[in-house]
Amino acid sequence: MSARPAAEAGPPAGTVDADRSDPAYRDWLKEAVRRVQADANRSADTHLLRFPLPERWGVDLYLKDESTHPTGSLKHRLARSLFLYGLCNGWIRPGRPVVEASSGSTAVSEAYFAQLIGVPFIAVMPRGTSPEKCRLIEFHGGRCHFVDDPRTMYEESAALAAASGGHYMDQFTYAERATDWRGNNNIAESVYQQMRRERHPEPAWIVATAGTGGTSATIARYVRYMQYDTRVCVADPENSCFFDGWANHDPGAVSDRGSRIEGIGRPRMEPSFVPHAIDRMMKVPDAASVAAVRALEGVLGRRAGGSTGTGLWSALKIVAEMAAEGRPGSVVTLLCDPGDRYLDKYYSDAWLARQGLDITPYAEVIAAFLATGRWPRAGL
Template sequence: MIDYLRLLDADAADHKAVTGVLRRFPLPPEWGVDLYLLDESTHPTGSLKHRLARALFRDALRRGALAPGATVVEATGGNAAVAQAYVARLLGHPFAAVMPRRSAPEKIARIEDLGGTVHLVHPPLAIYDEAERLAEQRGGHYMNYLAASADAIAASAGGEDDIGHVLFERLPVVPDWIVVGAGSGGTATAIGRRIADISGETRPRLAVVDPENSAYFPGWAYGADDYTTGMPSRIEGIGRPRVEPGFDASVVDVVMPVPDAASLAAMRFLCGTTGLRAGASTGTNLWGALQLVAQFVRDGRRGAIATLICDDGDLYPTTYWSDAWLDEKGIAIEPWTKALEGFQRTGVLEPPSP
């Protein structure tokens, strides 16, 4: 009998040396602030969703929800589906991604290249019901990462699939703040629960950064767990039109709204400053982290802040890294780029005037 859990452990061990590398963002030493970035872009599938995929499969296997050889179905066309396609192939499971009809061809190709099949549906919100129907039809398992991610990561506590464990293992100090985005909410919740295990004055605080059209900031501000916007996020991997069940607001200290133009300017600013080419959600993280750095500088405080490089920027050549795409979407990043350049000189980060 195949030892599926051993295969997952082997995948984690094989890639541990090159994933989750801790990097430092260059800041003037006289500011007395360190900014650390945990680089999750070097996973085999290019994003932090690789750890989540392993955790989801591990949890489903342990619970007996996933029978050997059964079809795995997921409702998304993003990095979560790509990572699950990889793990499904590793374990010998057929994989099917249910995606909106207008999904980008390169996303479809990435899933198919890993042996998965793609089912396109319309309207976009129909993907969830269709994934459930397809899994039932095939006698398979609907992974449903939006609902299952937080519990799956919790079940992997202390291992390589637990992003909170990995972050604190790599950091040389306990930071004052950790900054992350929220898609399913699993990453933020996992890190928040890890923080809750720390006592005393060294306990970090957790900031969740939220892009335009997402429900997490207004839901947190109004204390409404059922808040919905009905609008999709343009920043892949984070932001949701509803507050997902995997998001635990009780472990979050603050939710910071971030304009999409700021995210994309910060993404390119990271590359220009460090040579690291990441995706837009990393830009969202960086903008929020730099806002906190600016507060430290203003208040004359010393300390440390940590955030994540979420995925590889080379996954987005026709969108976030395309000037033509920015023009098509009407996103002007130049004023935000100037704000970041000014911050680099002065330590003051002021959003551009409307």
């Protein structure tokens, strides 16, 4: 199932490429890199929101709000890094399309950067991707190419890149290496800078979710590089193989269906997922993810996507464990993207009914925890 980028070594066989030392190409490349770097220079840091909990618990919870990026999600950071990586490697060429396998948010962000530097963009995605994400991809000048089986996205993307002479970006391979995990204002460095004046400035736990695995790898590597005592937990949704692969030390773990939580969960162990850097994983029921984002709206007045709920459910469980053991500290998780992209899914009772998801018991657990500080059901 693994497919390498079809165009990273140059154009398809049978074509002649004479522009590698062409001054016109180098001028285009310098301008493209300047535009991508200028986007970063214009961007302020994203907010670190405090999730209100009683002071007496001794535990503080924060959400890093990545929905405020220009393209509205955590994937804006990744897309910027991937474009710089592809440009500086000579893989992205003027006039040739960039192709990506994506369930939505990465494609929205990559469409933005493709338009910024003036190259075509094609997103290969499952047919059930939210219409709002498709609209945003097209708004930024991209084109959507749908597949019925999410497991075929890799091969389809590589084939499209080969046929067009373009570049298959392959976020699932390059996410963990395109981002500078030592710093350079990556998401981990940003969190620690923003936590400096909090009562527990070094988080006991940072909770992430995994689509490519690049974010959790960046955070975990930065923690070790800076010699912090923070632990990293990855929350995994249903229909994803990451938890099983991590728990069983099985790099060949697979899932026979796609994740219902868009943006996270994969049917195979992706190359950018670095299991040995992670301290803990939790398997989160999809109904719990939805209950958590609806609870978030009630507490902060903010709607978020399902992946935020997956991480928030795990973060709340960790807070409950710390409070029960009398361990003061802080926990940080991510607000990955806005909920208005999913009004027809996670905020639709009709969609929940069609999926056979009952969020009631999970909503009751969250409500009881916020009222009492105790996690009332050991099995949830």
